[in-house]
Amino acid sequence: MTSDEPELQTLIEYITDRCLSAANQDKKDSFVDYLVDYSEIVEDYLSEREKLADTVNEHSDRTIQRTLRNGFRSLYDSLLDESYDYRREVLSAIVSAARGAKQRDFNSLYINLLSDLKRCYVMEQQSGEMVFDLKRFFVRRYSILLDQPLDELKTSKTEEQLENRFEVWKQAFMQAIELLRTMVEYSDKKSYSHLVSRFTDFYPYEMVHSNGDNNSTERKIELLRTNVEYSDEESYSHLASRFTEFFPYEMVHPDGYYTNSRGQYEWRELKIEYGEKVRSEVSVMTFVISAWAFRLLKNDRMTRETYSEIAAETQSERSSIEEVAETYYTMIRSPVDGELGYWERWNMDEALEEEMGAAVTSMSVHSWLRDFYCAELLRLGSDSDWVTDQESERETPIPAVRQVTNESESLNKGFGQLRDESLTEFLTADVDDLDILIDTLVQLHDDAAEQYRDDMREEIRNQDLDESKKDEFRASVKKKFDEECTLRNVMSTQSLITVGEIRDKSHHLVDLQIPRRKLVSVDAIPIMDSIQRYANPIIEKFSRLVFEELEFEPVQVNSNDQLIQRIDEYSDSRGVEAVLTSLGITDQVFRDDSKYDPFVPPDERIFENQRGTYAGIPVISIRYEEPVVVLLFDKPDQIVEPDLSEAPLEIEIEPGEEALSEEDRNQMTEDKINQWHDVARARICYKGEFRPQGTTGVHITIHNND
Numbered sequence: 091m092t093s094d095e096p097e098l099q100t101l102i103e104y105i106t107d108r109c110l111s112a113a114n115q116d117k118k119d120s121f122v123d124y125l126v127d128y129s130e131i132v133e134d135y136l137s138e139r140e141k142l143a144d145t146v147n148e149h150s151d152r153t154i155q156r157t158l159r160n161g162f163r164s165l166y167d168s169l170l171d172e173s174y175d176y177r178r179e180v181l182s183a184i185v186s187a188a189r190g191a192k193q194r195d196f197n198s199l200y201i202n203l204l205s206d207l208k209r210c211y212v213m214e215q216q217s218g219e220m221v222f223d224l225k226r227f228f229v230r231r232y233s234i235l236l237d238q239p240l241d242e243l244k245t246s247k248t249e250e251q252l253e254n255r256f257e258v259w260k261q262a263f264m265q266a267i268e269l270l271r272t273m274v275e276y277s278d279k280k281s282y283s284h285l286v287s288r289f290t291d292f293y294p295y296e297m298v299h300s301n302g303d304n305n306s307t308e309r310k311i312e313l314l315r316t317n318v319e320y321s322d323e324e325s326y327s328h329l330a331s332r333f334t335e336f337f338p339y340e341m342v343h344p345d346g347y348y349t350n351s352r353g354q355y356e357w358r359e360l361k362i363e364y365g366e367k368v369r370s371e372v373s374v375m376t377f378v379i380s381a382w383a384f385r386l387l388k389n390d391r392m393t394r395e396t397y398s399e400i401a402a403e404t405q406s407e408r409s410s411i412e413e414v415a416e417t418y419y420t421m422i423r424s425p426v427d428g429e430l431g432y433w434e435r436w437n438m439d440e441a442l443e444e445e446m447g448a449a450v451t452s453m454s455v456h457s458w459l460r461d462f463y464c465a466e467l468l469r470l471g472s473d474s475d476w477v478t479d480q481e482s483e484r485e486t487p488i489p490a491v492r493q494v495t496n497e498s499e500s501l502n503k504g505f506g507q508l509r510d511e512s513l514t515e516f517l518t519a520d521v522d523d524l525d526i527l528i529d530t531l532v533q534l535h536d537d538a539a540e541q542y543r544d545d546m547r548e549e550i551r552n553q554d555l556d557e558s559k560k561d562e563f564r565a566s567v568k569k570k571f572d573e574e575c576t577l578r579n580v581m582s583t584q585s586l587i588t589v590g591e592i593r594d595k596s597h598h599l600v601d602l603q604i605p606r607r608k609l610v611s612v613d614a615i616p617i618m619d620s621i622q623r624y625a626n627p628i629i630e631k632f633s634r635l636v637f638e639e640l641e642f643e644p645v646q647v648n649s650n651d652q653l654i655q656r657i658d659e660y661s662d663s664r665g666v667e668a669v670l671t672s673l674g675i676t677d678q679v680f681r682d683d684s685k686y687d688p689f690v691p692p693d694e695r696i697f698e699n700q701r702g703t704y705a706g707i708p709v710i711s712i713r714y715e716e717p718v719v720v721l722l723f724d725k726p727d728q729i730v731e732p733d734l735s736e737a738p739l740e741i742e743i744e745p746g747e748e749a750l751s752e753e754d755r756n757q758m759t760e761d762k763i764n765q766w767h768d769v770a771r772a773r774i775c776y777k778g779e780f781r782p783q784g785t786t787g788v789h790i791t792i793h794n795n796d
Contacts, residue, residue, distance in 0.1 A: 095153050101131070102161040110168050113176045121176055125183055132158055132187045140194050155199050158187070159206055166210050170217045174224040181210060181224075185231045192238045197258045200238075204265040207232055211269065215276045229281045233288050236266055243364065244297055252364050259368065263289075264432060267375055271436070274383045277396045283403050286379070289372045290404055294365030298358045374421045376404035377414075378433045381462035388461065394516060411474070411534075412487035414466045415494075422459060423493040433459070457504075464504035465517050467531050472518035488538035492546075495539040501532050546612065551767040553610035560609055560743045563621075563772070568737035570625035575737075576699050576712045577633050577670065577720075582734055583697060584667050585726040586786065587778070592730050596740050596775035597639075599631040603769045606746065628739070628774050629713045639780040640728055642720070642789040653719060653790060654683055660721050660788055661705060668697070669709045670720040675792070676701050676711055679719065721788040728786050731778045740775040 105128050112121035135154060139146060162184050169176045188203035211228060214220040220228075239259040246252040266285065273282040383400045386392040408414045422431065437458075488494055505528045508514050514524060521527050581587045602624055608617050647653045660666055671679060680686035680702070686709070688702040695708075702709045712720075731738045746766035755763060 095150065095157070098131075098154060099157050102128070102157055105131075106161050106165045106168075109165055113169055113172045116173070118175065122179060125179055128161065129183050129186060132183075133190060136187075136190045136194055136196065139196065155202070159202060162187075163206060163209065167213060170213060174221045177210070177214075178224055178227050181207070181228055181231065184210070185235060188235050189238070192235070197261070200258075201261050201265060204232075204235065204262060207235075208265060208269045208272065212272060215272075215278075220278075225278070225281055229284045232269070233285055236262055236285075236288055238262075240292070240368070243368075244361075246361070246364075249360065252360065256364055256367065260371070263371060263375075267379070267432065270375070270379050271382055274379060274400060275386065275391075277392060277400075279396060279399050279403075282400060286376065286403055290376065290407060292365075292368060292372065294362050294369050297361040297365035370421060373407055373413075373417050374431075376407040377417045377422065377462075378431070378459070380404055380408075381459050382433070382436065384462040384465055385458040388458075388511060388513070408466055408470075410487065411467060411470045414463065414470065415488045418459070418463045419489050419491050419493045424491065460500060460504045461507065464501060464508060465513070468505070468508070468514060468517045468527070471527050471531050472521045486534045486537040486541065488534050490538045490541035490545055492542060494535055495542060497535045497539065498532050501535060502528075505531075546607075547768065549612050550607050550610055553606075553612060555606070555609045555743065555745060555770060556611045559611070563604065563609065563743065564739075564741045566621045567624055567628065567741060567772075567774075568739050570621050571628055571632075571739060572737040574625060574713070575629045575632060576697075576710055577629075577636060579699075580668055580670065580697055580710055580712075580722065581636075581729065584722060584724070586722065587729040587731055587734070588727050589732070589734050590730040592732060592777070592779035595779060596777045597635055599635065599739075599774045599776050600627050601749075602627065602772040602774060603746065604743070604772055606768050606770050609743070609770050624772070626713065630715060631774075632776055633712065633714050635776060636729075637720075637789055639782070640786040641782050641784065642787050643785055645788055645790045646793060647790060648793050650679055650682075653679060653792060656788075656790060657704065657719070657721065661707065664723055666707050666721045666787075667724050668722045669704055669707055670712045670722065671701075671709065672714045672717050672719075673711050675717050675719075676709060679792075680704060680709070717792045719790040719792065721790070723785065723787050725784055725786050727781065728783060729778050729780055738777040740777055742773040742775075743770055744773075746771055 105124050108124040109121055109128070112118075112124060135158065139151065162180065166177060166180050169180065184203055184207055188200050188207070191197075191199040191203065207228070211220070214224070239255065239262045243252070243255040243259050246255055266289070270282060270286060273285070380401050383392060383397055387394065387397040408417070505514075508517065509524075518524070518527070578587065604624070605617060605619065608619055645656055647656060657666070657669065677688075680688075683704070685705045686702060687704075690700055690702055697708055697710050700708050700710050746769040747763070749771035750758075750763070750766055
């Protein structure tokens with residue numbers, strides 16, 4: 091095969107032109123001969139690519155693949171008005187190319203050719219209903235292609251092979267899902283039935299009880315039937331001999347076990363684990379595809395009869411409320427690593443086709459999945475006597491997981507919509523009272539939510555406090571204190587707080603109760619809890635400690651006029667460096683005074699939280715519960731801290747139950763003591779030494795402020 095890209099392009103165009111000319115003249119033999127030439131070019135490329143291995147020029151390789159694929163696509167599109175026999179030959183050539191690519195592990199080309207096959211199906215449907223014989227041919231060939239990655243996965247001999255082959259299978263599976271969705275949208279029940287069964291017929295044990303490579307008995311029988319239908323005597327004879335030449339002694343050779351670093355049992359368990367992954371993907375797919383069909387039904391784009399037949403194909407995957415709820419809540423509503431499911435983009439794809447994509451949100455995705463979930467609950471619930479038996483003792487079949495909490499409103503909305511759209515009778519068997527059924531189904535979810543909360547509470551109580559989470563809490567509190575304790579920041583700027591050696595003494599500020607959930611590792615869901623709620627009382631207590639330990643002259647005033655007068659007096663006689671006001675009262679205090687300027691250019695601000703100036707003196711708001719105004723004098727070295735670069739807080743954290751003294755326990759009920767298992771206690775101390783040196787300032791309390 092030529093490696094010259096323009097020459098290859100010319101050659102492909104020549105062959106496709108010859109094919110079209112032969113088809114136009116209805117010369118089938120000539121058409122096939124030219125198509126064989128095309129297939130030989132593809133085979134030559136695959137052989138050369140295999141020889142080059144890692145030395146291939148990636149850019150050139152992508153160009154060649156694109157040229158070969160475009161030739162197939164162009165040829166197929168041009169044959170849409172010709173007899174379907176010609177298009178079947180092209181489909182066969184694409185399938186052969188895909189099979190050859192997969193056999194050589196050219197997985198990206200294999201996946202792309204699967205996509206091209208799906209496109210051929212779409213083109214057929216768009217140009218008119220696909221001819222049955224061509225449809226059957228397409229589905230069977232496509233199904234055989236899909237078997238390849240799964241068969242390879244089954245015969246994996248190393249963990250690396252398992253991992254890599256599973257990823258390839260997943261990519262092929264994604265292509266199949268898109269084709270299945272398209273089949274549903276075109277109400278192609280037979281094609282859907284055949285293709286979806288290739289997945290629903292798989293069971294995890296096949297990973298250790300099947301050699302793959304189409305060697306399972308079911309696959310052999312399928313192939314034998316196909317050989318008979320297409321009069322392929324040679325293939326039939328070869329495959330039939332695989333049965334007639336079996337001898338009993340072969341049963342002693344283990345299937346699914348290969349020599350590797352793991353023992354036989356451990357290796358079998360690992361393969362079954364990957365089989366379970368495949369099964370989980372299939373369960374999700376059948377739920378989501380059926381939900382999409384239900385959405386089409388609700389939007390009057392599918393008949394009830396067609397929906398019933400499509401949904402019935404995979405109802406074995408949803409044979410109980412427990413199975414449906416498990417798939418919905420633990421697989422669909424709990425995406426792995428937070429990734430969006432492939433179904434999330436379906437609404438957008440559809441909307442873009444209708445040129446109204448901006449109107450679609452992810453919420454609509456959740457609504458159609460929920461609607462189908464509600465529909466399945468009604469279907470299964472109406473068939474289960476115990477669901478509506480008010481006297482029966484039962485455990486809820488709904489999984490006790492986080493996603494099931496607060497579901498009542500959403501479920502009631504879903505059931506209500508099904509009622510409004512007259513779908514409840516279609517979905518349910520005969521029920522005496524639909525209201526009782528719906529109420530019972532909702533209650534099952536409420537029971538599961540309550541069980542989840544109880545389980546979570548018990549798990550949290552049994553967990554030791556996580557040291558890393560304790561450190562994270564300490565760091566967050568210190569950071570917030572350092573940023574928002576304005577009084578300390580102002581005093582540091584004015585050198586009232588300085589760095590130096592201190593005696594090993596700390597001042598207790600406050601004990602805080604922290605939800606134990608915040609300090610244990612039980613799941614990856616962060617607790618919605620602001621660090622501000624813990625920093626505020628620390629800042630408040632620190633301010634009170636400063637006013638108690640240092641010498642502040644206490645003053646009480648009864649009006650703003652008196653307050654302004656006292657500020658003026660101290661400013662003139664003592665030299666005030668800063669005016670501190672409780673949060674929210676600054677404007678009240680200075681609103682009518684001409685000496686107050688609420689605007690300070692950023693480059694003239696002395697303090698970050700400065701609200702303005704009064705007679706040239708910085709005015710700053712501080713966090714303090716009572717309405718006060720504090721005047722700071724120029725009195726350095728009043729407080730000594732070991733390090734000004736970080737908040738001097740000591741934070742000791744212990745489980746709540748360990749913080750209780752014997753005296754505390756004796757005064758509490760058992761329920762009250764148990765509640766302490768739900769919290770942790772943080773003892774907050776300030777590490778700094780107070781060294782009063784004269785009056786630090788004035789503490790003015792405002793009473794009856796007007």
